[in-house]
Amino acid sequence: MSVAADGFRTYVDDNLDALGADPEREALVHEGRRMTAGELRDLVYRMARALRAQGIGRGQTVTLLCGNLPETVAARYAANLIGCRVNHLYNKLSAEVQAAIVQDVETRALIVDPRLTERAVEVLDRAPVKDVLILGPAPIGSDLLALAAEQSAEPFPNEARPQDICTIRHTGGTTGHPKGICTSFGQMRNLRGRLPENKGDRHRQLVCTTLAHAAGFLVDSTLNSGGSVVLLEDFDAEAVLATIERERITHLFLLPPLLYQLMDHPNAAHTDTSSLTNVVYGGCQASPTRIADAVRRFGPVLMQFYGQNEAGGISVLKSEDHDVQRPDLLRSAGKVLDGVEVVVRDESGRDLPAGEHGEICVRSDQIMSGYWKQPELTAEVLRDGWLHTGDVGYLDANGYLTIVDRLKDMIVVVGGHVYTTELEDLLNSHPQVLQSAVFGVRDEDRMERVHATVVRAPGSDVDEQRLRDMVRGERGAMYEPARITFVDALPLTDAGKPDKKQLRLRAEQEAALA
Template identity: 75%
Template sequence: MTVATRQFRTHVERNLDVLGAEPGRTAVLHKDRRFSAGELRGLVYRMARALLAQGVRRGQVVTLLSGNLPETIAARYAANLIGCPVNHLYNKLSAEVQTTIVRDVETQVLVVDTAYAARAAEITGRAPVAHVLTLGPSDIGRSLLDLAAEESAEPFPGLARPEDICTIRHTGGTTGHPKAICTSFGQVPAQDDAIPGWAGPVRYLLCTTLAHAGGTMADHALRSGGSVRLLEDFDAAMVLATIERDRITHTFMLPPLLYQLVDHPDSVGTDTSSLTHIWYGGCQSSPARIADALRRFGPVLNQFYGQNEAGGISRLSAEDHDPDRPELLRSAGKALDGVEIAIRDEAGDDLPRGEHGEICVRSSGIMQGYWKQPELTAEVLRDGWLHTGDVGYLDEEGYLTIVDRLKDMIVVVGGHVYTTELEDLLNSHPQVRQTAVFGVPDANRMERVHAAVVREPGGDLDQQALRDMVRAARGPMYEPERVLFVGMLPLTDAGKPDKKLLRRQVESEPAAA
């Protein structure tokens, strides 16, 4: 081992150092439980020793099937501390997809929240793992908490090396074969440092899953010396009440969840003055709805655009959320420090400012590759550039606008329909709250435009009125063949509109009026 390797310290060790500096302060809150910084730090070292005592070794994959618990954070840190890659399952995926993931990444340890014990038994019945450890009493495996209680909380140096895999995150997974994205320990600091705004007494609210970007931001909050309040799932009324009660300063949510917060009846009467940063991202946002959020919460909105494959790419800062420049609300901001963005055509040539093409990114935060899929890795990583699969353009000031995902772009007779452009138009109607636009193939395998729409309560908006509006504004090519009015958009575990589910629903039902 070289001197440089011995001096390398992971993001987990940096967080543990901060926790150890003020052991008595509150670090994590969950329901009526409070974990001090010292208690969380001690639990990490105890869990790490317990894993080693079970024979777990550096490089072996630890998969988490667990909700938003303090113990989940500790287990993730403990596994990373001993050099193990962590793969955190989305809890709402099917058992079949979860089993595929567990098997594909060669899971050696499955750490299970007891709330998911039945699902864990189903998964391990199909894909046996060497160790099943639970975060509480259960019949499906040994309690990691009991094992940890027998170990020392004394610190020890981390075992990870810069080139070791730190995280394995999956993209897709609701249909088809999920792709496992690998990020090394050496890359994590570059990804972490790309997100500014964590100075001062941070009180962070996690109201999305720890398995997604919200979990990364929880790490930022702890590293800043702040605290993390964990909610088990997103509920707009609960989020608003928690912001007021705990004087929350930072939170993260996907745009559809932000719209729910704005639209909730409690929103107007809730004191949200403590907020300094509402981070949002993960899927396309509607300029009209972001303007609503800006009016409601003030100049605290920060958009973050990134991918698991790329880490952070760009940011639309609070200052860029300018009511006098509404066109900026359509953009994803400017490139983060250390990130290069190019817009390229199908031949890989750079396009001039203003022209639509694939967004390509180069930075130190780009993934190592897809787990044991070198051919797929070579498709998206070429000459140091990641081909994101997103369509967009750069303007003369360097603001990046995302137009669509290549796979979501609807190919129709006469051209392409960019789903986000149509969603923006539909969302501009005063009786529309949220929309999701998607393509559905007909009997001849030609795609037809469909839209799922959440209406304002009490309105009389009908399908034909929206179709007429679209035809007048964008022409017949963009006019939806069918508008489905729904009470709420179905969302994925991460909080994105589940267009795959909507598409399946339409394909399995007769085309009702």
């Protein structure tokens, strides 16, 4: 058992001990390559020693520019084991934004997926770092795997302390100064304890979204509990369905737009998905109508997890609450997790009673340390131990939490506020609509107008006017979109959320040309 001199254990210690308890079990699968628990454990210790040999150590930043490789998991564990803070870049950001982040977090070493060496060169031209380490042979940097192979795989105690920063995760857009969310090693242990339970050696988790996002936490939980992780590089509905059947996947995490694509794929009807026992969704608002469709397609295996990088886990809507006859429950984010406090407050900071809309505020031992080098922004969202999430919602009399909108997405129109998720729910309820995204666009008078982008079901003929008539009839003129456009698929962010910034930009450009 690996324990630091002061007795503090990190999540990495826990996972390395779990890997060592059954070294022959299959831990990671990637493109037909299968890595045992023992092999992964040895690689982590070897990598950690290789990093230390480069002079890298506690309190420094290691940035990952990596896809979903087994070695990516090992590199994160190795860096955290020696007390480094880890920043994992989203691969689909521009080189300019990636470079700004690399520089901002004071990167000491950049660890690069060999498939991303060209992008690494672009980033390094803008933001040079002391050490460039490649997960394999490449024309730039040093081969970290070769360096690790020269090192011992003997265990050693972690070098982190509870208050040291463990991870810096960036969020909040692709322009301006990015927000780096800092989580300490102590908070990482708390967070892992609040994730959906993944127990048993038959648990097989499929990862098909970036390890830089929520999937990374699920890998940690799975490996800790004795399960196996199958890694896909990115989401492709056909590939995901085939992998579920071939690898007998039991656990799956998807953001709602990706879940919709999965169940709408033609292969879904004749793919054997009976191995699935737990399909977790979250990360952005889900449509009750589409979630009901998913329950009918995959069975009573769905669970919604609501959380934020800033706040950790907040609430869960369990599988037994996924009643297709109860759209009110499907609309909610479930009940607040044990150990988490939630209040709903108005603009003056007053706690609101059940049923009233306000900002969701959270208090728990998972809340971030703060935003990297942004004390004023940290003070704005962290007040008296409460994190102000920026989400608008309400708690009902039975303790179910419902998210209505993001404060920044709420559209202010003449006569009141339009909650984008409520309008999306209504549009998605139309039998010929698969998905929608609602957002505000300012006109020449700087007034916000409601816009919607809609993905129609194959073969449907519903048009803009019919949908506008439906909205006006159901919700009134205030909610009626000024414009509805149709697309084959919604653009998504790197994490898999609808990219409303891109949709808004498109609408503004179209308006300028009109």
